[in-house]
Amino acid sequence: MGTHPRGDARILDSRLPQKTLGQWIAENQDSLGPKVKEAFQGRLPFLFKVLSVDTALSIQAHPDKALAEKLHRQAPQHYPDANHKPEMAIALTPFQGLCGFRPVEEILTFLAKVPEFLFLIGDDAAAQLRQSLGQGPRVVGAALQSCFSRLMRSEKAAVARQLSLLVGRLSQQGAAGSLEDACGELLLQLHRQYPGDVGCFAIYFLNPLTLQPGEAMFLEANVPHAYLRGDCVECMACSDNTVRAGLTPKFLDVPTLCAMLSYTPGPGRDRLFAPTQSAQDPCLALFDPPVPDFTVMKVEVPGSVEEYQLLALDSASILLVVQGMATASTPSAPEVIPLRKGSVLFISARESVSLRLAAEGLLLFRACCLL
Missing domain, CATH: 1.10.441.10 (Phosphomannose Isomerase, domain 2)
Structure with missing residues (x-):
């Protein structure tokens, strides 16, 4: 969910002339919000994913910006952009991984x-x-x-x-x-x-770590890791740069990985990243990592609530429904939008969205950029 050239999200509303989110944002720059538009040159700065891991994913790390630019110049076929790729995984089910040196x-x-x-x-x-x-x-x-x-x-x-x-x-x-x-x-x-x-x-060499649902780990540049099993929501900077060295049939770049890694040993629990509970909204928790590119909001609304107002943000955001059903209404939409498990909604900066819930409650994750 995002606008990276390798995975530009498709727009389902056939009434719009643009077919992808990237095309729509290019023609509706104010949707990003003024700070995001200026800081990220008119581009959505994050990617939002759901991973369901059955077979282990590769031993890998992601470069910082300086290394990403160098790798992209040297081997664009393997490193398709010049951006860094810090990322955060939030568990939906017990989620097993390897993270950082023991x-x-x-x-x-x-x-x-x-x-x-x-x-x-x-x-x-x-x-x-x-x-x-x-x-x-x-x-x-x-x-x-x-x-x-x-x-x-x-x-x-x-x-x-x-x-x-x-x-x-x-x-x-x-x-x-x-x-x-x-x-x-x-x-x-x-x-x-x-x-x-x-x-x-x-x-x-690497710490085994099992996240319970709602727990998260943040992976800055140069941290070795591998996802082994389970389901998670993942958010990252808008990049597809991955340096791999094992557990994969894909391109391996062992010299680069060995040279770039952060060789800082420590216990796996140090990689856990705790959310901040909103003081104003008991339904809202923020996973706000120490990078400007993205923040993830977890919104968990109980079934006793009939209507819930999403925060109007100064940033564009992407909303993902993980559990429950609702209808969304906003002044920019001509009719209410039905939401169910798996629904994805792009929300422009400063857009007000109201949700009317079904009886069972609602679990949402919302990626944004809080500068």
């Missing part, structure tokens, strides 16, 4: 317990990581980069051999009911989906 102590534990992992990293890089404990962040980051790069640059044959040994051992443990931890189960799951893929070993 604390070094956890990685060292896996190096001690998983000989196949140690084989690919190498004793020298593992020793460097062990010796970095208690040192400053620069020393720790350099040691972590050395280990991660060693893994991701391993020869395919060596990766396949070590994975085969590890999968065989874990499968035997599982059959005997002695599988030690959830990491073993996760590795077997990823190997079934991507047999022989080096990304399977990334679980020993």
